[in-house]
Amino acid sequence: RDSRAPERWPSGTITVRVYDDQPFDRQIVIPAVAFSGARHERENNDIYSSCRLIVRKNGAEIYNRTALDNTLVYSGVIDMPAGRGHMTLEFSVSAWWVNGWYPTASISDLxxxxxxxATAGITIS
Structure with a gap:
């Protein structure tokens, strides 16, 4: 977490570990996570607040995008076959400190x- 970012802008990492402790295949579903930056119009130039989301699966980067004056969305479905080991997902978000201004970036809940x-699709129990 950025020490300058008390609770004012997105900053930090969440790690989720799914243990391979079941005898059946599973799927990991990440519903839509929306994140955005903003454009601030100034007299001589525009200033952008940026928000970046990086997602890693077992240490390998699977998503890395930066939102400027738009909103981006990440969602995913990851297969987890039984017997292939634990799965670690890491979600890192950061926002830029712009010209001494607090960035007006945001991210939705994860x-x-x-x-x-299931062989016939997905069953939720």
């Missing part, structure tokens, strides 16, 4: 759902 993968 939800990670783990469910049994």
């Amino acid at each position: 939800l990670v759902v783990v469910m049994k993968k």
Whole structure:
């Protein structure tokens, strides 16, 4: 977490570990996470607040995007076959400190759902 970012802007990392402790295949579902930056119009130039989201799966980067004056959305479905080991997901968000101004960036809540993968589709129990 950025020490200058008390609670004013997105900053930090959340790590989610799913243990391979079941005899059946599973899926990890990440519903939509929206994040955005903003454009601040000034007399001589525009200033942008940026927000970046990086997602890693077992240490490998699977998503890395930066929102300027727009909103971006990340969502995902990750297969987790039984017997192949634990899965670690890391979600890192950061916003830029712009010309001494607090950035006006935002990110929605993160939800990670783990469910049994059925042969006929997905069953939620």
